[in-house]
Amino acid sequence: MITGFLGSGKTTLLNRILTEQHGKRIVVIENEFGEIGIDDALVIDADEEIFEMNNGCICCTVRGDLIRILGNLMRRRDRFNAVIVETTDLADPAPVAQTFFVDEEINAQLALDAIVTVVDARRVLTHLDEERTEGVENETLARMLRAEFAAIDLDEILGVGAFDLDRALELDPAFLVDSDHQHDQSVTSVAIEMAGEVDLQRLDPWLGEFLSTQAVDVFRSKGILTIRGEERRFVFQAVHMLFDSRPNRPWRDEPRTNRLVFIGRNLDRDALTRSFAACLA
Amino acid sequence: MSSATASGLRSAWTLDLDDYITAARWSFDGGLVAAASLSGRAAVVSGNGALVTDLPTLSMGALALDWSPRSQRLAVAGQDGVVRIWEPGEPVVVAAQEPAWVEALAWSPNGAWLAAGAGRTLIVTTPDAGSVRDYPDLPSTVRDVAWSGDSRRVCAATYGGPQWFEPGRTADAPASHFPWKGSQLRLAAAPNGKWLAAGSQDRSVHIWRLWSGDDFQMTGYPTKIEAIAWSPSSRFLAVGSAGDVTMWDFAGRGPHGTTPRVLEGFSGKVGAIAYARGAPRLAAVTDDALLVIWAPDRSTTPIATVDRGAAGSTLAWHPSDDAVLVGTANGTITRFDLG
Numbered sequence: 001m002i003t004g005f006l007g008s009g010k011t012t013l014l015n016r017i018l019t020e021q022h023g024k025r026i027v028v029i030e031n032e033f034g035e036i037g038i039d040d041a042l043v044i045d046a047d048e049e050i051f052e053m054n055n056g057c058i059c060c061t062v063r064g065d066l067i068r069i070l071g072n073l074m075r076r077r078d079r080f081n082a083v084i085v086e087t088t089d090l091a092d093p094a095p096v097a098q099t100f101f102v103d104e105e106i107n108a109q110l111a112l113d114a115i116v117t118v119v120d121a122r123r124v125l126t127h128l129d130e131e132r133t134e135g136v137e138n139e140t141l142a143r144m145l146r147a148e149f150a151a152i153d154l155d156e157i158l159g160v161g162a163f164d165l166d167r168a169l170e171l172d173p174a175f176l177v178d179s180d181h182q183h184d185q186s187v188t189s190v191a192i193e194m195a196g197e198v199d200l201q202r203l204d205p206w207l208g209e210f211l212s213t214q215a216v217d218v219f220r221s222k223g224i225l226t227i228r229g230e231e232r233r234f235v236f237q238a239v240h241m242l243f244d245s246r247p248n249r250p251w252r253d254e255p256r257t258n259r260l261v262f263i264g265r266n267l268d269r270d271a272l273t274r275s276f277a278a279c280l281a
Numbered sequence: 282m283s284s285a286t287a288s289g290l291r292s293a294w295t296l297d298l299d300d301y302i303t304a305a306r307w308s309f310d311g312g313l314v315a316a317a318s319l320s321g322r323a324a325v326v327s328g329n330g331a332l333v334t335d336l337p338t339l340s341m342g343a344l345a346l347d348w349s350p351r352s353q354r355l356a357v358a359g360q361d362g363v364v365r366i367w368e369p370g371e372p373v374v375v376a377a378q379e380p381a382w383v384e385a386l387a388w389s390p391n392g393a394w395l396a397a398g399a400g401r402t403l404i405v406t407t408p409d410a411g412s413v414r415d416y417p418d419l420p421s422t423v424r425d426v427a428w429s430g431d432s433r434r435v436c437a438a439t440y441g442g443p444q445w446f447e448p449g450r451t452a453d454a455p456a457s458h459f460p461w462k463g464s465q466l467r468l469a470a471a472p473n474g475k476w477l478a479a480g481s482q483d484r485s486v487h488i489w490r491l492w493s494g495d496d497f498q499m500t501g502y503p504t505k506i507e508a509i510a511w512s513p514s515s516r517f518l519a520v521g522s523a524g525d526v527t528m529w530d531f532a533g534r535g536p537h538g539t540t541p542r543v544l545e546g547f548s549g550k551v552g553a554i555a556y557a558r559g560a561p562r563l564a565a566v567t568d569d570a571l572l573v574i575w576a577p578d579r580s581t582t583p584i585a586t587v588d589r590g591a592a593g594s595t596l597a598w599h600p601s602d603d604a605v606l607v608g609t610a611n612g613t614i615t616r617f618d619l620g
Contacts, residue, residue, distance in 0.1 A: 049421045051464045075301040
């Protein structure tokens with residue numbers, strides 16, 4: 001997904017990606033038809049349609065147009081390797097990102113690789129000093145890459161797996177330790193560490209029920225689990241109700257255990273520990 | 282060309298339309314079959330599988346088709362925004378041409394009107410395209426359209442809740458709007474005219490009482506809901522999700538607060554679901570390649586199951602209830618006769 005201010009160079013970067021000899025078939029989804037006519041790239045016009053799901057839960061706000069377009073693309077016999085979503089200057093990137101988690105069909109067949117924001121270095125300082133609406137932060141943990149006319153090593157921005165939990169764990173071994181700074185004293189975290197093998201048939205309904213009934217209170221959940229009959233570690237992460245889980249690398253020479261962290265309000269440590277224990281085979 | 286299966290279903294013929302089948306339907310009398318594919322092909326076939334005609338290729342794919350309930354009149358549309366009407370022996374009529382995908386088409390029950398969703402516009406036209414009404418600037422793309430049983434009102438599934446329009450009147454404003462913050466994917470109006478059901482993106486089924494707008498929803502499904510069907514008597518609403526089909530009983534006060542009957546026999550996600558017209562039969566196609574048929578008033582386990590070799594995308598009963606038409610993700614349509 002490519003975002004950025006008007007005139008920051010999004011189209012320059014897009015052209016750079018599409019003209020590179022990478023052999024990939026790329027679909028570009030834009031809010032307006034651009035002037036890009038590149039072989040092997042299908043450009044699709046999208047009309048930004050913001051849908052609030054689950055009775056207006058903010059983390060479940062998605063792009064209805066993307067669900068429709070991607071759903072249609074994935075059905076075709078003619079396959080593609082990658083999709084680039086270029087957003088308009090004023091579009092909120094969050095609903096685009098959330099679409100990849102909320103719609104199960106898209107989640108099953110596509111993965112959000114990265115959000116690349118193009119910034120005009122000459123103008124960025126002025127914008128950073130502008131008054132901010134409440135809730136907007138300019139601070140970021142993203143990696144920054146400098147480039148002139150988008151002349152950048154594409155391996156730095158394509159196929160980087162910025163949303164890959166595996167990679168998050170490699171970059172930040174303390175990922176599963178609660179380090180989120182909180183100003184709100186009512187926000188607590190519950191960490192569970194327990195040996196044993198989890199029965200997937202019991203885990204799914206338990207997590208689903210817990211996250212949907214306490215969606216407002218549970219800000220963040222993450223964990224590494226040992227699943228019965230599975231040689232690989234099973235990782236999951238959730239932001240409110242948005243939930244992603246999958247097997248990752250095989251267990252190495254390390255204790256096969258289960259570690260889970262929940263961060264939020266009104267968390268009942270004993271009840272959580274007990275109900276998770278009931279998911280063990 | 283025909284072959285028997287262990288299930289008592291006999292495959293009569295198969296046709297390949299090169300890509301994902303978006304729709305396959307029988308004409309009102311069962312004499313003809315029409316099928317649409319993402320390859321852009323829209324074909325009319327006789328009941329025994331012989332090609333009658335290919336409609337003009339729809340650039341980027343054919344997304345929707347519907348037969349008139351009263352005649353051999355067919356409407357076809359797709360990603361190129363052109364709505365075409367075909368009849369045997371007549372030239373093809375272009376009923377509408379819009380700069381947006383058309384993914385929903387429905388004839389009114391009396392065959393007098395054709396409704397099409399083209400982007401954010403609902404179009405209603407007469408069969409000869411002589412009178413066209415359009416309702417533009419709806420809150421989002423029209424995902425589905427449905428008619429009231431008396432053919433007076435047509436409903437557009439659009440974000441913010443279904444909106445009903447009366448094409449027989451000149452008013453542009455909706456005659457009725459059922460507000461709801463959510464995205465409805467499939468509409469089904471109960472044949473008895475009492476209910477509107479909508480399968481939704483947020484993994485629920487939403488129900489409105491016609492015309493009070495009183496509503497309730499069934500939540501907790503594991504997938505978004507794109508397969509819903511009313512039984513011919515309007516007593517049951519069948520909902521296809523992953524791993525099961527639930528049947529909600531609308532007798533008496535309706536299903537609010539009740540437990541549905543659960544039909545089993547497959548593990549994939551339901552792509553399409555349909556009741557037979559007269560016989561107490563319900564059929565579903567799934568993304569793990571099955572065609573499953575139940576006699577739901579007798580048992581929750583299937584009376585027939587066939588592996589189609591590819592995910593099922595569309596399904597239709599012959600008007601006589603003795604055959605079903607199945608379209609798949611790999612581009613085939615097959616007629617199965619019930620033994």
